[in-house]
Amino acid sequence: MLRFVLNEAGRLLLSLFGAALMSSAIATLSVPHAGDGVLQFFLAWGLRLNRSAHLQFGLSSITGLPIASELAARLPLTLGLVLEGMAAAALIGIPIGFLFGAGPVRRAAAPLIQIVAAAPVFCAGLALAYLSANPPYWPAQIGDGVRFGLKILPQTAAHAPATLLPALTVGLAGAAAVQLALRRAAAETARESWRIYLQRMGLLRWEIEGLYVVPQIFAGLLAHLGEVMLALLSASAVAEWVFSCPGAADLFVKSVALHDWSVAGAILFVFATLTLTAEFLGRCAARPMIDRGTST
Amino acid sequence: MSAADATSVPANAQSLRMALRVLGWIGLGLIALAVSLSDFLASAPAGATGIGPLLAPPSTQFQFGTDVLGRDMLSETLHGLSMSVRSALPAVLMALVFGALSGFAAAHLPKPFSVTLRWIIAIPAALPALLLAILAIGLTARGWASVAAGLSAAPLAFVRAFDRADMHARSMHSEYARATGISPATLLRRNLVYEFSDAFAAGAARALAAVVVILSTVSFLGFSAEPPHRDLGLMIAASKPYYLRAWWTAAFPALALMVLVLFARLAAGLDEGERP
Numbered sequence: 001m002l003r004f005v006l007n008e009a010g011r012l013l014l015s016l017f018g019a020a021l022m023s024s025a026i027a028t029l030s031v032p033h034a035g036d037g038v039l040q041f042f043l044a045w046g047l048r049l050n051r052s053a054h055l056q057f058g059l060s061s062i063t064g065l066p067i068a069s070e071l072a073a074r075l076p077l078t079l080g081l082v083l084e085g086m087a088a089a090a091l092i093g094i095p096i097g098f099l100f101g102a103g104p105v106r107r108a109a110a111p112l113i114q115i116v117a118a119a120p121v122f123c124a125g126l127a128l129a130y131l132s133a134n135p136p137y138w139p140a141q142i143g144d145g146v147r148f149g150l151k152i153l154p155q156t157a158a159h160a161p162a163t164l165l166p167a168l169t170v171g172l173a174g175a176a177a178v179q180l181a182l183r184r185a186a187a188e189t190a191r192e193s194w195r196i197y198l199q200r201m202g203l204l205r206w207e208i209e210g211l212y213v214v215p216q217i218f219a220g221l222l223a224h225l226g227e228v229m230l231a232l233l234s235a236s237a238v239a240e241w242v243f244s245c246p247g248a249a250d251l252f253v254k255s256v257a258l259h260d261w262s263v264a265g266a267i268l269f270v271f272a273t274l275t276l277t278a279e280f281l282g283r284c285a286a287r288p289m290i291d292r293g294t295s296t
Numbered sequence: 297m298s299a300a301d302a303t304s305v306p307a308n309a310q311s312l313r314m315a316l317r318v319l320g321w322i323g324l325g326l327i328a329l330a331v332s333l334s335d336f337l338a339s340a341p342a343g344a345t346g347i348g349p350l351l352a353p354p355s356t357q358f359q360f361g362t363d364v365l366g367r368d369m370l371s372e373t374l375h376g377l378s379m380s381v382r383s384a385l386p387a388v389l390m391a392l393v394f395g396a397l398s399g400f401a402a403a404h405l406p407k408p409f410s411v412t413l414r415w416i417i418a419i420p421a422a423l424p425a426l427l428l429a430i431l432a433i434g435l436t437a438r439g440w441a442s443v444a445a446g447l448s449a450a451p452l453a454f455v456r457a458f459d460r461a462d463m464h465a466r467s468m469h470s471e472y473a474r475a476t477g478i479s480p481a482t483l484l485r486r487n488l489v490y491e492f493s494d495a496f497a498a499g500a501a502r503a504l505a506a507v508v509v510i511l512s513t514v515s516f517l518g519f520s521a522e523p524p525h526r527d528l529g530l531m532i533a534a535s536k537p538y539y540l541r542a543w544w545t546a547a548f549p550a551l552a553l554m555v556l557v558l559f560a561r562l563a564a565g566l567d568e569g570e571r572p
Contacts, residue, residue, distance in 0.1 A: 018419040026431070118558035120509045122516045123550045126532070126539065133540045226422070234424035241517055252427060253517055256434035264431065268423060275422040 001291075005284050012280040019272035024048045027265035030061055058262045062255070067266050070251065075270065077247035081170050081239060082232045082274070084163075088171020089178045089228065096175065097182025098217070113183070117176055121235045125169040125242040132165060166239040173235030177228045178221065185220020189213055219289035225282025229275045313565060320501065320562025327381065327556055334378040338371035343524035347371075351542045361544035363535065369548055372531060377552045379527040380508060383442045383520070387507035388500055390446025395453025396499050402454070403461035404484045414458050421451035429510050433519045441520035445510045449503060461487065498564045505560035512553055528553045 027048055028034050034044035051058065057067040100113060119127075189195075198208045221228075237249035248267050255263040330337060340347045348362040355361070360369035402413045420428055425448045432444035464470060464487055473483050514520045515529030526534070528549045535545035 014415065015419060015422065018415065019422065022419055029435075115554075115558055118505075118554045118561055119550075120513055120553065120557070122513055122529075122532070123554065126536070126546060126550070130540060130543065130546075230422075230424050234426045237424070237426060238513060238517075249427075253430060256430050257518070259434065264434070268427065268431070271424070271427065272419065272422045279422075 001287065004287055008280055008283055012276055015276045016273060019269055019276065020052065021049070023265040023269035023272070024052055025265075026268065027052075027058065027262045029259075029261040030058070057266055060255075060263050061260045062258050062263075067263055070263060071248065071266060071270065074246060074248040074251045077245055078233075078236050078240070078249050081166055081236045081245070081247060082229075084167035085170030085174045085232045085235065086228075088168060089174025089232070091175075092171065093175035093178025094182065094221075097179035097186070097221075100179065100183060113179075117180070121169065121173045121238045122242060124172055125166075125239055128165055128169055128172075129242065166243040166245055169239040169242070170232055170235040174228060174232045177224075177231035181221045181224040181228065182217055184224075185217045188220065189216045192216075215289045219286040222282040222286035222289070226275050226279030229278040233271050233274065316562045317498075317565045320559045320564070323555070323559030324501070324504075324563050327377070327559060330374065331378040331381045334374045338368075338374045340368045340371040342372070342375035343367070343526070344371070351538065351545070353542070354544055360548045361542070363542075363545045364538055369544060372526070373528075373548050373552050376526055376528040376531045376549055377556065379525055380512060380529070380553070380556065383511055383527060384445075384504055384508050386442040387446035387449070387511060388503045390443055391449040391453055391503040391507055392499060394447060395450035395503070396457040398450075399454035399457030400461045400488065401484075403458045403465065404480065404487075410458075414455070417451050417454045417458075420448075421455045425449050425452065425506070425510055426513055429514050430517065430519055433514060438520060438522060441511060441514060442507075445507045445514065446503075449506045449510060453503070501560050501563035501565075505557050505564060508553070508557055508560065528556075 025045055028041060028045045031044040034041050059065065060067055060070050195208060198212065236247065237253060240247045240250035241253060252264055252267040345365040345367055347368045348358050348366050350366050351364055352358055352362040358368055360373060363369055402410055428448035429444045432447055433441050436444065470483060511520060512527065512529030515527050516533045531549040532546050539546035
């Protein structure tokens with residue numbers, strides 16, 4: 001196990017290094033005359049890397065503020081949305097994944113799942129906003145989601161609708177990713193031969209399901225935590241745009257539109273770090289469960 | 297479960313999956329027909345304003361209603377669907393070539409090259425395809441949105457194809473083939489034919505589902521299509537200020553988009569947790 005964790009940690013560090021190279025290459029585009037030639041670009045890239053290694057990330061070309069302070073102001077909102085979305089995804093996605101991942105229900109649910117999965121996130125966000133503004137007149141408006149800080153829960157009841165709509169949008173996208181990972185793991189586990197052997201050994205169906213199958217399915221979910229994080233981050237960008245929340249994903253979209261490459265590169269690095277870390281943690285957490293199933 | 301049950305359940309599952317795939321291809325065929333005949337089917341040309349009253353709800357005269365400029369929403373949805381499908385086709389090609397095909401071929405390169413390539417491509421694959429597409433459009437121009445969407449969908453497809461090919465290479469049949477003296481080139485050719493002869497159409501449909509969602513979302517965020525050539529994403533974005541009191545301005549383009557993605561997903565045979 002220790003060897004596996006060390007291997008995975010090495011992979012994570014190598015990937016983070018690659019992400020740092022990529023984000024600094026993007027940020028280099030902000031340097032004047034960096035695009036004049038290949039040599040100039042590589043020189044500017046090297047200088048940029050050196051500054052980043054000394055934790056000097058430069059200034060935003062739009063606001064003139066240090067990028068670190070821009071991120072400090074915007075990132076908590078996105079992280080809050082992702083965490084809230086993850087909680088909603090777990091609450092909605094895990095029961096649905098288990099319900100629709102079992103036996104005949106899995107096959108019957110396949111067309112229904114396809115219909116739900118066909119809805120792009122921005123359509124789901126707009127539909128939620130529409131439902132909130134029409135009967136039963138949930139008192140929330142598009143663009144009412146301005147808040148700062150890592151607030152997992154709304155502070156007052158009045159803040160709840162504005163806070164919950166973007167979180168619910170992200171959560172629905174996350175729930176779709178969670179239940180897909182669970183269904184995939186359930187389908188893979190259903191094909192395993194050890195279920196039959198355990199039955200022949202005299203174990204009851206619920207014992208096999210509870211002791212061996214459910215941990216394997218959870219391991220499958222954890223092994224795909226990186227994909228769930230990708231879905232949450234992607235949905236955050238859309239939710240922040242639809243509900244006018246000034247988070248980091250919203251800042252990324254505006255930075256690209258205004259060619260502020262330093263900020264765009266920094267945000268991409270943070271997002272890549274989040275995905276890679278989630279993947280690392282998920283794989284490490286899944287490993288003992290998979291080992292247990294394999295030894296069975 | 298009896299032996300008979302054990303064999304009948306997968307057979308039922310196979311037939312349901314096949315029925316859904318056929319339904320998906322029929323749906324995509326109908327959409328292709330509607331797209332190719334959109335200029336004939338639509339009662340008004342693309343972007344024609346003042347066709348009816350402003351924000352008229354669906355009626356017998358205007359089945360999908362009209363928008364804030366009096367455009368016929370049925371005609372606009374048909375033109376938008378046509379625009380979405382046309383811009384998705386080059387993106388599908390890019391995603392297939394630079395994603396699945398390149399990933400499969402890269403896994404058969406000498407080990408140091410293949411591992412390095414896998415590492416390089418895994419870095420953009422750790423970013424949401426939507427943000428990659430926005431970045432690529434920002435670095436180029438809006439006219440390159442199709443290419444950007446295809447390229448942004450490619451890294452994840454590359455990594456998946458690479459891992460699948462790597463698994464094939466370590467499988468028993470590959471071991472036996474190598475042991476009996478079959479050359480690596482012959483084995484690669486065999487695996488490529490095996491991989492793509494059966495799965496090419498499904499892979500194309502899978503890529504279509506992915507790039508349509510990416511392209512419509514970047515359009516919604518204002519990075520792709522520009523008026524008067526509106527795709528479905530831009531139509532939905534344009535309806536944002538007034539869709540709360542005129543639902544039909546967003547609902548019908550969104551429905552058309554969902555139907556397109558749904559048929560593509562069904563045609564791809566996506567099931568059991570597969571993602572496009």
